[in-house]
Amino acid sequence: MSEKNKVIVVGGGLCGTLLAIRLRQRGFETLLFEKRPDMRKEEISAGRSINLALSNRGLRALEMIGLREKAKEITIPMKGRMLHDREGNLRLSPYSGRPGDHINSISRGDLNSMLYDEAERLGVPIQFNTSCIAADPDSGKVVFKDQDGVVTEVHGAAVFGADGAGSVIRREAMKRSNEIRFNFSQNFLTHGYKELSIPPGEGGSFRIEKNALHIWPRKTFMMIGLPNPDATFTITLFLPFEGEDGFDAIQSDADVQRYFEKWFPDAIPHMPHLLQEYRENPTSSLGTIRCYPWKTGEKTLLIGDAAHAIVPFYGQGMNCAFEDVVVLDQIMDEKEGNWGAIFDSFQKRRKKDADAIADLAIDNFIEMRDSVADPVFTKKRQLEMELERNFPDYYSKYSLVTFREDIPYSTAMKVGRKQDEYLLEVCAKAGDIGSIDREELVEQLLVKRLMADG
Ligand SMILES: Cc1cc2nc3c(=O)[nH]c(=O)nc-3n(C[C@H](O)[C@H](O)[C@H](O)COP(=O)(O)OP(=O)(O)OC[C@H]3O[C@@H](n4cnc5c(N)ncnc54)[C@H](O)[C@@H]3O)c2cc1C
Incomplete structure (x- = not known):
């Protein structure tokens, strides 16, 4: 294949791998680079959030690459929000009045691994343990460093920066921000999150309702839980960093115990590892990243979280990143061959939608922690x-x-x-x-x- 047919995807997360599959399906020689080890071979954390809510936009993208049904096999349908009040009363608030409408809990690691398998089946070489360290957005040159410190230069007719919220490709664009009038903003929430878990019950059963997204709404903060196929739940505690109900105020095991007894008493019997997990699991921050243009040079496009990272409260970050690939694919049908024109059209069509879901995700934080009750x-x-x-x-x-x-x-x-x-x-x-x-x-x-x- 000629150089003209070679495309480079930086970042083998959810968006980058799905994109690499689609580009390969369209006949491009596609190279995928990922800085982390291969999660199928090594026991590594899949990154932020162990499981995710996959909904129709994401499913449409999976359908486009032929993996919708396979992905659905590893999901757990969630029909509504199961609300837990402080007395332990439960109320199911369905997501929709239409029978059959539901969202799906899916493991980030299992989904990413499924995408890796498919990419490799189609002949996409995936270079794990290889970090992008520099790029020239106009020439299509990308510089990588592998785990042994070996530096290589790769050239592509198109380069996709799918390297997530901390994107190096975006950082390269910022170096020439005057030249391309690059706008960038990053807004942190005053809240952060910590992941905890509920293990399976007796005989491998689900300890709380399996087919729901559990929410413990407490007005200015909340806890949520999503089911996993092994009958565990991934629990995420969203608290302010500061203040009397915030992470800073919960330091010792006794603080954790008191806090949960006060706010989430019905969860305590289901969380035997609470104290240890609270101590050992990191507290992470949440924020919204906006930037523009996404076409950072004639040959380079930012996509997924690298272009628009959002807070997780609508369960749409991955869905939106997947939808990016669907929109890009539609534009490629219209403008085949000319990457500059494709990237221009993509960013013009897509920016307002990425901005909209970023705003909606912040609205939904208020709704989930406060309004639902x-x-x-x-x-x-x-x-x-x-x-x-x-x-x-x-x-x-x-x-x-x-x-x-x-x-x-x-x-x-x-x-x-x-x-x-x-x-x-x-x-x-x-x-x-x-x-x-x-x-x-x-x-x-x-x-x-x-x-x-x-
Ligand atoms: C707590 C939490 C819960 C969430 N829940 C949901 C949900 O329920 N539903 C939903 O749709 N979305 C959810 N999201 C959002 C979702 O995780 C992201 O939108 C999605 O992962 C974006 O995919 P991506 O491929 O663009 O970025 P990422 O998943 O971040 O992937 C980027 C990849 O690039 C790699 N990389 C980074 N730098 C380099 C480099 N220099 N060189 C090579 N590779 C590099 C990284 O290792 C990573 O694999 C959640 C996010 C958080 C934080």
């Missing part, structure tokens, strides 16, 4: 479920984002926010939602939708 919000969700069951054209904001892969995030945000505003107003006014005229409501919502949609 609020009585007006609860009424609104009940009403939305009923509307989704009875009116085929109605989709809540959550459903537009999560289950409508045919609608861009930016449209889902505009329409969803208008609907939310109106429904919350109606629910706050109505004592009993039973008295609300459904036909009239749906008509009003349609007007709001048309107005938001322009």
